[in-house]
Amino acid sequence: GAVVSQHPSWVICKSGTSVKIECRSLDFQATTMFWYRQFPKQSLMLMATSNEGSKATYEQGVEKDKFLINHASLTLSTLTVTSAHPEDSSFYICSALRAVEETQYFGPGTRLLVL
Amino acid sequence: GENVEQHPSTLSVQEGDSAVIKCTYSDSASNYFPWYKQELGKRPQLIIDIRSNVGEKKDQRIAVTLNKTAKHFSLHITETQPEDSAVYFCAASWSGGGADGLTFGKGTHLIIQP
Numbered sequence: 001g002a003v004v005s006q007h008p009s010w011v012i013c014k015s016g017t018s019v020k021i022e023c024r025s026l027d028f029q030a031t032t033m034f035w036y037r038q039f040p041k042q043s044l045m046l047m048a049t050s051n052e053g054s055k056a057t058y059e060q061g062v063e064k065d066k067f068l069i070n071h072a073s074l075t076l077s078t079l080t081v082t083s084a085h086p087e088d089s090s091f092y093i094c095s096a097l098r099a100v101e102e103t104q105y106f107g108p109g110t111r112l113l114v115l
Numbered sequence: 116g117e118n119v120e121q122h123p124s125t126l127s128v129q130e131g132d133s134a135v136i137k138c139t140y141s142d143s144a145s146n147y148f149p150w151y152k153q154e155l156g157k158r159p160q161l162i163i164d165i166r167s168n169v170g171e172k173k174d175q176r177i178a179v180t181l182n183k184t185a186k187h188f189s190l191h192i193t194e195t196q197p198e199d200s201a202v203y204f205c206a207a208s209w210s211g212g213g214a215d216g217l218t219f220g221k222g223t224h225l226i227i228q229p
């Protein structure tokens with residue numbers, strides 16, 4: 001199967017600090033990964049598309065300087081929430097595109113709580 | 116951009132009955148329509164998907180139908196079981212397999228009454 005992991009699974013941080021979340025495709029290579037955000041009892045909202053070896057593409061309304069994305073290898077994308085504030089508290093979920101199947105596989109998510 | 120509407124927001128059915136969830140989309144260029152099941156606090160799990168070159172797809176108790184003219188697609192679950200209780204999301208993408216990010220509906224909380 002296609003397995004995607006995320007680390008950490010949950011994180012609590014103080015307001016003003018930065019948090020890095022890793023997304024890894026464990027058994028396939030992914031030139032494209034995606035980052036979504038899900039607030040409680042709401043749907044998933046696409047934040048950005050992460051492309052290996054190039055700059056990420058951000059959705060309208062998502063601050064690229066606040067949510068830094070790096071896709072340095074074919075199996076790893078990272079999302080860094082800079083200067084986190086309580087309103088950034090959310091469930092962050094990545095997905096990796098398995099090109100041969102043309103299907104996105106989701107990671108288990110990272111729950112971020114900013115105090 | 117794409118907009119996906121999903122109904123109903125909550126659906127309660129008796130165990131063994133069928134459940135139907137409907138979605139409409141706005142971008143006629145969309146051609147990939149997956150359905151995800153999400154249990155509380157867990158990742159979305161792909162349960163079935165359909166691409167624009169077919170009108171219907173079935174996998175055991177789950178089926179999806181697509182009407183491109185009307186721009187709507189539906190999830191059908193037959194012989195529902197307690198483990199089907201979860202939140203279901205439809206999504207749409209304009210590239211062949213979600214090679215672009217997915218636009219999700221708001222979700223349907225499916226409750227299976229024993």
